[in-house]
Amino acid sequence: MPNKRLMLLLLCIIILVAMIGFSLKGGRNTTWPEKVIGDTTGVFQNIFHTPAEFFAGIFENINDLKNTYKENERLREKLDGQTQYEAKLQELEEENKSLRDELGHVKSIKDYKPILATVIARSPDNWAKQVTINKGTQQNVAKDMAVTNEKGALIGKIKSSGLNNFTSAVQLLSDTDRNNRVATKISGKKGSKGYGLIEGYDKEKKRLKMTIIERKDKQDVKKGDLIETSGTGGVFPEGLTIGEVTDIESDSYGLTKVAYVKPAADLTDLNNVIVVNRDVPTVDTEEEGS
Amino acid sequence: MKRFLLPFVMMLVFSAESIFTDLVHFPFVTDDQVLAPRFLMLVLIFMSAFINQKHAMIYGFIFGFLYDMNYTSLLGVYMFGFAGLCYLASKAFKVLHTNAFVVILIAVLAVCLLEFYVFGIQSLIHKDIMTFNGFVLDRFIPTILLNIAAALILVLPFRLFFMSLKKELRDE
Numbered sequence: 001m002p003n004k005r006l007m008l009l010l011l012c013i014i015i016l017v018a019m020i021g022f023s024l025k026g027g028r029n030t031t032w033p034e035k036v037i038g039d040t041t042g043v044f045q046n047i048f049h050t051p052a053e054f055f056a057g058i059f060e061n062i063n064d065l066k067n068t069y070k071e072n073e074r075l076r077e078k079l080d081g082q083t084q085y086e087a088k089l090q091e092l093e094e095e096n097k098s099l100r101d102e103l104g105h106v107k108s109i110k111d112y113k114p115i116l117a118t119v120i121a122r123s124p125d126n127w128a129k130q131v132t133i134n135k136g137t138q139q140n141v142a143k144d145m146a147v148t149n150e151k152g153a154l155i156g157k158i159k160s161s162g163l164n165n166f167t168s169a170v171q172l173l174s175d176t177d178r179n180n181r182v183a184t185k186i187s188g189k190k191g192s193k194g195y196g197l198i199e200g201y202d203k204e205k206k207r208l209k210m211t212i213i214e215r216k217d218k219q220d221v222k223k224g225d226l227i228e229t230s231g232t233g234g235v236f237p238e239g240l241t242i243g244e245v246t247d248i249e250s251d252s253y254g255l256t257k258v259a260y261v262k263p264a265a266d267l268t269d270l271n272n273v274i275v276v277n278r279d280v281p282t283v284d285t286e287e288e289g290s
Numbered sequence: 291m292k293r294f295l296l297p298f299v300m301m302l303v304f305s306a307e308s309i310f311t312d313l314v315h316f317p318f319v320t321d322d323q324v325l326a327p328r329f330l331m332l333v334l335i336f337m338s339a340f341i342n343q344k345h346a347m348i349y350g351f352i353f354g355f356l357y358d359m360n361y362t363s364l365l366g367v368y369m370f371g372f373a374g375l376c377y378l379a380s381k382a383f384k385v386l387h388t389n390a391f392v393v394i395l396i397a398v399l400a401v402c403l404l405e406f407y408v409f410g411i412q413s414l415i416h417k418d419i420m421t422f423n424g425f426v427l428d429r430f431i432p433t434i435l436l437n438i439a440a441a442l443i444l445v446l447p448f449r450l451f452f453m454s455l456k457k458e459l460r461d462e
Contacts, residue, residue: 012370019366024415034359041304041360048305049312056313123361124307125368126324126429127412127419131312132360161363169360176416177363203420206321268315 028161035164042167045120109231110238115139115275129175131270136166146236146276153241153265174201174267183233187226193219195230207260227261237278292455303333304353324429325436328401332441333448334372335379335397339388340452343380350376367411375400394441401437405430
């Protein structure tokens with residue numbers, strides 16, 4: 001019965017298009033069946049991933065042993081300066097705290113509570129750049145929160161359509177999604193230089209594309225300038241490292257400058273990550289959406 | 291007994307893909323090249339060759355759905371992709387012998403089709419996600435090579451497992 005088969009095929013295509021359309025809806029939240037299924041597979045992924053990681057760790061350790069001597073030398077040199085810095089840092093932190101106390105309870109957008117998480121899966125098809133972590137809404141993870149690696153460099157944000165009860169999906173900075181935007185602060189050697197907006201990832205250059213929005217005192221953004229989150233985007237706290245500028249170009253109309261930023265975190269090698277839960281309440285996104 | 295083992299084995303294969311991308315980094319692969327493991331596709335084709343069409347399509351449908359939910363943000367793509375390719379493959383196995391060589395050939399062919407199908411859908415959604423040349427050179431060829439190697443390794447153990455499973459199903 002070829003007619004019946006043709007009908008079935010058409011029906012499948014219609015359902016496929018409808019489902020793609022549904023999943024492309026911007027900023028949609030996870031539906032409950034997705035949550036249930038996501039959590040269940042998360043359990044299995046956790047079970048299989050932990051021993052695999054253990055074995056991979058052994059190989060890595062053997063590799064590390066080879067470089068130990070050289071690294072030791074280098075670290076010893078660095079360590080001499082370290083104590084000085086530490087003392088200074090403590091002093092400044094105390095001063096900051098006392099000044100804050102004098103002002104009353106002022107919460108800074110720099111403050112955040114870290115939620116430690118482990119990567120349990122990575123998207124194998126390589127079109128969507130995302131990893132799954134083993135923390136979800138039950139551990140206070142919410143959508144659009146910033147995620148950093150162990151060293152505090154930004155790697156991405158929590159995906160609103162992948163947030164389950166016990167696991168959640170992290171959209172990496174290298175994802176080509178147009179909604180992958182971060183408000184940034186540019187700082188040179190002598191302090192802040194202005195603000196920018198990361199507007200996506202350039203696949204060919206392997207760099208984040210950042211439009212420079214505002215320059216303080218007409219200072220030029222240069223190669224090597226550090227890029228951090230500015231905290232003005234609403235959800236991310238201030239001062240998470242993103243990377244450094246490697247290249248500057250004018251955009252196609254010659255009106256604004258575009259800087260290319262090399263991410264500080266190695267996005268292909270992620271193990272333990274930190275979800276950043278900002279202390280200052282975030283703006284309600286319902287109101288924003290217009 | 292083996293019938294209840296099957297979902298767990300498939301789940302292991304499902305997780306193995308992500309573990310592979312996460313933890314295995316070959317030193318001879320450059321940053322530009324993408325190796326996408328398609329172990330699930332391979333095993334589903336083995337299933338349609340050594341068990342039957344019904345099993346393969348149902349598992350393709352379910353695990354495709356899981357794949358969509360967990361690893362991509364697009365629902366439906368792999369769900370219909372896996373099930374459809376299983377259907378085509380089992381049609382092919384009706385006229386072809388199911389010896390290991392032919393099965394590997396069909397499985398690799400299915401991976402090729404799957405790659406092009408997903409590339410087509412991705413380039414429909416995101417304009418200029420990748421040029422066609424870039425796709426073939428940096429993604430398609432390395433992926434196929436990896437999956438040929440994987441098929442060579444996986445075919446015999448899965449043949450044993452699926453054959454005995456089929457025998458068990460037939461005995462009941």
